Amino acid sequence: MDWALLVTQILNGLQLGILLFLLAAGLTLVFGIMDFVNLAHGSLYMMGAYFCATLTYALDSFLLAVALSVPLTFAVGIVVEVLVIRHLYRRDHLDHVLATFGLILVFNSSVHMIWGAAGNPIPLPEFLDGRVELLPGVVIPVYRLLIIATGLVTAGAMYYLVQHTRLGMRIRAGASNRDMVGALGVDIKTLFTLVFGLGAAMAGLAGMMIAPITEANIGMGDDILIVAFVVIIIGGIGSVRGAFIAALVVGLIDTMGRAFLDGVLKVFMTIQNAETAAPALSAMLIYILMAAILYFRPQGLFPPKNR
């Protein structure tokens, strides 16, 4: 096997994993703390991408646009939480699934109305648009490195926030016993809103990061959302650490499967059969992984304690 290709694919897998982590972190927090299933999380990812696209053209600066779009998606998250989500915390998961399914339709249709049906590409500034030769033979777009770096910094900031600040302490306490936290005088309502906004901002950031590669389009969040769910289920609902590890595993397995599976299969079967089976199998790989993990550990790899 060509080792330069292998390193390139590992980096691609890391990049996908990092994006998945940005999405999954918010999802797993909202899930773990509020016990809320949010299908509309992918819509916030889409909103981030659209805000960033519009602002990049308006301000003529991608970085400035990102800096402004993050608080914007945070605000959208807060509005959604106050208008809809807040009224559903006491309901069962089925109601969460249905209401947020409705939210997806509202978001997709609103974006259609405001931005039109065509996708919005985001041009990258010149200094990010190039490629660098990382190792001999391994040429990587600079922007992909930036995505990985942004994700790692965000993950680090989140770790600090959750483990070493007062707010983080409340979030952790809320995840293990929210009634007790409320009884001890913490304003649980505001805490929930804040956590939801934080998750929204991270999902938006993920959308902004991917949009220059794929362009912002309607429904972009719907499919990756399911993968993000796979990540938090594998990682164990409510565990940010689990989400981080699972996101990298899923990102790597998905990318590696698509890149190398047909080669592996050709060892076992005819070339023609391998070429038919490989795409199907590689698309199914992460779901097979999830089913296998749930079979042996029905609560995921890092199940939450005290629940």
Place this chain on the structure above:
Amino acid sequence: MSAMNLRRWLTALCLALFALVPVVAGVFGQPFLLDIFDRIMIISIAAVSLNLIMGYGGMISFGHAAYLGIGAYSIGIPAYYGYYDAALQLPLAIAASALFALVTGYICLRTRGVYFIMITLAFAQMAYFAFISVEEYGGDDGLVIEARSRVPAGVVDLESNVQLYYVVFAVLVGALYLVHRIVNSRFGLVIQGAKDNDERMRAIGFNTFRYRLTCYVIAGAMCGLAGWLLGNFNNFFSPEMIAWTRSGELIFMVVLGGMGSVFGPVLGTVAFIVLEEVLSGFTIYWELIFGAFLILVVVFVRGGLMGMIAKFERPRP
């Protein structure tokens, strides 16, 4: 009118209306009516089967649309090789979906709550990607089904739209009757007991896993049958029709109509598809109104349409 009667009358009235649709469509020259009600009844069968596990068994499957795909490809793939015989396709559709339900159910039913929702979704996604990736059968462009299933001459001719309509109608009535019988049987009581308190059911000696798995397989096979009808009706099937959003729509139809009432999902499907048709004719941004409607229904309407109707009934004397 005693307590149950209003709902019973409504059921009879709806079914009578369904039966009259081809006549009305023929007299007034509106063939699209036939199409819409064909679709409504086929999706109703899927919703009724989902209600069996979700409404009565508490198993919220987020991957039920997969069975529609398995049923439809059970016509499409044999037809692709020139086998049109219903005697092959129909048992294949039912057996394949039952097998898929058995294998996935065996794994899914080990989990509970949200994990169950997500793992059923994962299996449906596997089926979705499998259908998308196999280029031989059309990949994501879908598969054109050259001819409808062939039944021996003299029985029915599915190529006739009206005859197909009545076959669909008969299957719907059969499905409703079957679910009605199941939920009122000992088996059905065990399923409902396991939904309310699984531990207690196991404590008094029921192997609830087996009961739930059996129920899951019955629902899967029933939905596979709906898929077989859908493939025959559309003469075409694409993986897009089993995307995860479709499973979400099925759940919504069941909840809208009223979980845990045998006929409720049919009402939910009628309301869903009619609203979709009306709104999409009205504006291209219909999903905005539709989504808002969905949210309002979840927040304000408990118990679905059947629950609302039940409120109008006089209490039992």
